[in-house]
Structure formats: structure tokens, C-alpha cells
Amino acid sequence: MRAPIDLFTPAVELAAAIRRKEVSPVEVADGFLRRMDALDPRLNAFCHRADDEVRKAAAAAADAVVRAASPDDLPPFHGVPLPVKDLIDVAGWPTTYGSAGGGTAPATVSDPVVRRFMDAGFVLLGKTTTSELGAVPFTESAALGISRNPWDPDRTPGGSSSGAGVAVAAGMAPLAHAEDGGGSIRIPASCTGLVGLKPTRGLVSGEIVFVEGLASSGVVSRTVADTAAALDVLARHDPGAWWSPPSPRGSFAAATTVEPPAGLRIGALTDSPVDGIGVDPACVAAVEGTLRALESAGHHVVDTPLPLPPTDELVTAFTTIWNAGGAAIELADPERVEPHNRALREAARSTDSWAYVEGVRRTQQLSRRIVEGFLAGFDLLVTPTMACLPPRIGAWRTGVDENPLAALLNSYPMGVFTSVFNVTGQPAISLPLHHDEATGLPVGVQIVAAPWREDLLLQVARTLELALPWSGRRPPVG
Numbered sequence: 001m002r003a004p005i006d007l008f009t010p011a012v013e014l015a016a017a018i019r020r021k022e023v024s025p026v027e028v029a030d031g032f033l034r035r036m037d038a039l040d041p042r043l044n045a046f047c048h049r050a051d052d053e054v055r056k057a058a059a060a061a062a063d064a065v066v067r068a069a070s071p072d073d074l075p076p077f078h079g080v081p082l083p084v085k086d087l088i089d090v091a092g093w094p095t096t097y098g099s100a101g102g103g104t105a106p107a108t109v110s111d112p113v114v115r116r117f118m119d120a121g122f123v124l125l126g127k128t129t130t131s132e133l134g135a136v137p138f139t140e141s142a143a144l145g146i147s148r149n150p151w152d153p154d155r156t157p158g159g160s161s162s163g164a165g166v167a168v169a170a171g172m173a174p175l176a177h178a179e180d181g182g183g184s185i186r187i188p189a190s191c192t193g194l195v196g197l198k199p200t201r202g203l204v205s206g207e208i209v210f211v212e213g214l215a216s217s218g219v220v221s222r223t224v225a226d227t228a229a230a231l232d233v234l235a236r237h238d239p240g241a242w243w244s245p246p247s248p249r250g251s252f253a254a255a256t257t258v259e260p261p262a263g264l265r266i267g268a269l270t271d272s273p274v275d276g277i278g279v280d281p282a283c284v285a286a287v288e289g290t291l292r293a294l295e296s297a298g299h300h301v302v303d304t305p306l307p308l309p310p311t312d313e314l315v316t317a318f319t320t321i322w323n324a325g326g327a328a329i330e331l332a333d334p335e336r337v338e339p340h341n342r343a344l345r346e347a348a349r350s351t352d353s354w355a356y357v358e359g360v361r362r363t364q365q366l367s368r369r370i371v372e373g374f375l376a377g378f379d380l381l382v383t384p385t386m387a388c389l390p391p392r393i394g395a396w397r398t399g400v401d402e403n404p405l406a407a408l409l410n411s412y413p414m415g416v417f418t419s420v421f422n423v424t425g426q427p428a429i430s431l432p433l434h435h436d437e438a439t440g441l442p443v444g445v446q447i448v449a450a451p452w453r454e455d456l457l458l459q460v461a462r463t464l465e466l467a468l469p470w471s472g473r474r475p476p477v478g
Contacts (some may be wrong), residue, residue, distance in 0.1 A: 005031045008474065010223045011080050011174040011230075012253075015121070018061075018079040019071035025079030029058035029123060032081050036126075036172050043477065044139075044147045045166035047086050048093055048127035054081070057123045076229060078121030084177045085161050086127040087134050088206060088217070090114050098130040098160075099341075100143040103332025111207045112238060113217045117177065120233040125173055128163025132338050133326050134179065134215075136407055137187045137414040138162060138396060141338060146393060149191055150475035151441050155390040158191035158414065160184040164220050165192040169475055175226050181215035182322065183385075183418025186430035190385035190444025193432040193473055194220045195227045195461070198418075200451050201425030204234045205241035211325040212360055214422040222471065224461045227429070228252040231454065245452075252458055260459035264299040266291065267306065267378035272387055274416045275311040283384035286434030286443045290382055293433075293467045294460070306381060307373030308420070309366050317366055318423055320359030324348040339404035347405075367424045374426070375450055380460060385430040385444030388413040417446055427454045429461055432470045442473070
């Protein structure tokens with residue numbers, strides 16, 4: 001009798017075991033479905049399950065393994081389960097957008113991102129919870145309930161890719177699709193102790209360009225290797241996209257096997273980019289430990305500042321676009337959206353088209369200023385992923401009865417370091433390099449590279465993974 005599957009096995013290794021016929025896709029799917037049965041009622045990572053479809057797809061994957069003339073004939077993630085965030089379409093499944101107004105009608109066509117996952121051999125495992133319309137970095141909604149952090153169920157797992165982070169951290173999935181428009185890959189990665197990479201603007205295309213290109217799809221995973229291999233799947237030229245670069249010439253997975261160049265210039269930012277927001281000492285300590293590890297690896301920490309614009313300019317430019325994001329989402333019943341999103345929609349409607357275009361122009365100008373200063377000053381920038389530890393469930397509610405937009409304002413400490421690089425479009429990764437001794441919670445560190453330098457970002461991330469390993473850490477829930 002074979003030993004039970006270790007559900008914390010990295011996706012790349014799981015795929016290799018399937019190709020070697022050491023484990024069947026059916027066994028793998030059944031293992032994750034059982035774990036979902038055991039843990040999800042408490043943690044609330046999944047908002048749509050289709051277990052019969054999952055088992056059917058896994059059985060078909062198992063048959064394909066038997067029929068394959070060579071393991072090399074199978075796609076890279078053949079038979080590996082992967083859940084999809086409930087902000088993009090999977091044919092035959094509903095897309096609620098995390099909202100009571102989203103409706104339950106099944107989608108007729110899968111998003112291009114989903115089709116790439118399926119072409120890579122993934123077995124779609126279900127859909128994961130998200131905050132309504134992906135607008136805030138937590139999921140605590142009337143439509144989907146409360147998603148909880150497996151490190152401490154009284155705290156948020158972050159968001160808006162909340163369920164994605166919970167599913168992977170708790171061993172309910174080996175990796176998960178996520179999306180990031182202001183930090184929604186990196187924030188849950190930090191809160192739940194995972195790897196989360198936001199790619200360069202335009203590298204990964206979906207059905208539409210959302211919020212002027214601030215948002216991108218990616219994954220949350222446990223290892224740099226899984227993140228790199230998933231990016232190889234997603235970063236493909238899309239001739240139907242509004243914009244899409246040529247497919248990368250090299251493999252991101254292969255790049256992680258190469259040492260980064262010696263003597264990189266490493267910048268650091270530990271003060272909040274937005275005035276008036278303090279940074280938790282544990283988040284600063286995480287950056288300091290990372291800088292020491294990079295110096296030990298032969299890189300140079302420089303004191304060149306990132307040329308950030310004044311707070312009011314940066315926040316105004318970002319929110320002009322962010323407020324109008326809901327206009328790109330077709331809801332079955334818009335009147336049922338939650339108060340903070342209703343307030344965002346009203347704010348967007350009060351902005352005329354002339355002012356909106358001016359906001360977009362100003363955002364692009366600010367982005368250019370930051371990126372040009374980055375390129376002149378350093379090769380990589382290290383920051384906390386968040387300015388705070390994962391907040392307690394309900395912490396966002398302070399003042400929302402008087403002002404529904406307080407939900408967004410209360411979230412600023414979670415997204416203040418991440419959202420800057422949605423504006424600039426630079427690739428940025430959160431790594432679980434620190435653990436807070438007082439609370440036992442993971443603390444992410446964000447590393448940012450120049451546009452289109454995911455290869456360098458992943459190389460350095462792999463160096464840190466070896467120097468400050470995190471693979472042995474598992475949350476107490478489950």
C-alpha cells in the first residue's frame with residue numbers, strides 16, 4: 001500500500017510524480033477534496049465546488065498518463081489541481097465577483113488565463129473566495145462570508161485573493177490562481193506565508209485590460225520554483241489582447257537555476273509611501289533580515305531614495321482609476337453591492353470623462369518618474385509587503401457606518417507598499433522571509449525589479465529561499 005500523498009508537496013514535484021506514475025491524478029484530486037471537506041467549513045477558501053467534475057477531469061488525466069508514449073508528451077502540470085479566483089470566468093461555473101449582485105448563471109466561455117492553465121494540464125479544483133469586486137484586501141462579505149487565516153483564524157488571510165491564499169497555506173491546493181490590482185497576490189501571500197508574484201504590466205493578458213492595466217493574474221504558491229513554472233504557463237503572447245508582448249524568449253523556471261549577477265545594487269524602503277501610516281516593527285525587521293542576507297550573498301545595499309511623489313498626488317491618481325474599476329464588471333443586480341463598493345461607484349460616477357482621462361495621464365506621468373528614478377538608483381528594491389501584521393477579522397469596520405469608504409481607508413496599511421508598483425507596472429514578489437515571534441504570524445518581504453526583469457527577481461528570490469528557507473513552516477490549523 002502506498003503512503004498517503006503529502007498535500008504540501010510543491011506543484012512542480014507533484015507533476016513530476018504523476019508523470020513517473022508514482023501517484024495518480026485521481027489520488028491527488030481525492031486527497032485535496034478530502035482536505036477541503038475537513039478544513040474549508042472553518043476557513044472558507046472555496047465559494048464554488050464541483051467535485052464530480054474534478055474527479056471526472058482527474059480520471060481523464062489518469063487515462064492520458066497511461067496512454068502517453070512518453071512522459072515528455074504530457075503538459076507541464078498534467079493532473080495537478082488548481083483553483084481559480086472568483087473574479088474570472090470558467091465555462092460552466094458561475095462568476096459571482098464575490099458579490100450578492102453577481103448572479104449564479106454559468107459562464108459560457110473561460111477567460112484566456114483559465115484556458116492557459118487547462119492547456120498546461122491543470123485540473124480545475126473549484127473557485128476561491130474574493131472580496132466583492134476585488135476592491136479591498138480581505139473577504140468578509142454578505143455574499144461569501146468570512147475567509148480566515150490558517151495561521152490564526154481570528155485574523156484575515158488578506159485579499160482580495162483571500163481564498164487562494166487560504167487554500168494553498170492550509171494544504172487544500174498545491175498552488176492557486178490569484179489576481180493583483182493593488183496588492184491582491186502579494187498581500188495574501190504575506191498574510192499566509194506564501195510566495196506571490198505580480199508580473200510586469202501586460203506580461204499576462206486576460207479577457208480585458210482591467211483598471212488601466214493596474215491588475216494582472218498570477219498565482220500564490222509555496223515555492224519560487226512553482227511560481228516561476230506557473231509564469232511560464234501564463235506569460236504567452238496573446239494576439240487578441242488589447243496589448244501583449246511577444247512570448248518571453250527564455251524559461252522563467254530555467255532562470256531560477258542560474259545565479260543572479262554579482263554585486264547588485266539593492267535599495268530599501270521601510271517608511272510608508274503614504275504619509276501618516278506607521279509601519280509595524282516586525283515588518284521593518286523582516287526587511288532588515290533580508291538586506292543582511294543579500295549583503296552576505298555579495299550584493300550592495302545603497303541608500304538612494306525611491307523618488308515618490310507627494311502622498312496626495314499618488315493617492316488621487318490611483319483612486320481615480322480604482323474607483324471606476326467596477327464599471328468593467330457586469331453584475332446581475334448592481335443594487336445588491338455592499339456599501340463601500342456602492343460608495344466607490346458613486347465616487348466614480350461623479351468624475352466626468354475629462355477628469356478621468358486627466359487622472360490616467362497624471363498616473364502615467366507619476367509612474368514614469370518613479371520607474372526612471374528606480375532604474376537610475378538600483379537594480380532591486382526591498383520593502384515590507386504590508387505595513388502591518390494580518391489584521392483581526394472585522395478590523396476594517398471602524399467608522400464604516402458613518403462613512404462606507406472607511407473600509408478602503410482602513411485597508412491602507414495592508415496595501416500601501418504594494419499598490420505603488422501596480423501604478424508603475426513593475427514586477428514585484430512577496431516572499432515569506434520572516435515570522436513574528438510574538439504572534440506566530442508570517443511576515444512577507446516585497447522585492448521589486450525593473451519592468452520585464454522577472455528573471456532577475458526570481459533568481460534573487462531563489463537565493464533568499466535557500467538562505468532563509470521557509471518550506472518547513474506550516475500553519476497550526478489542520
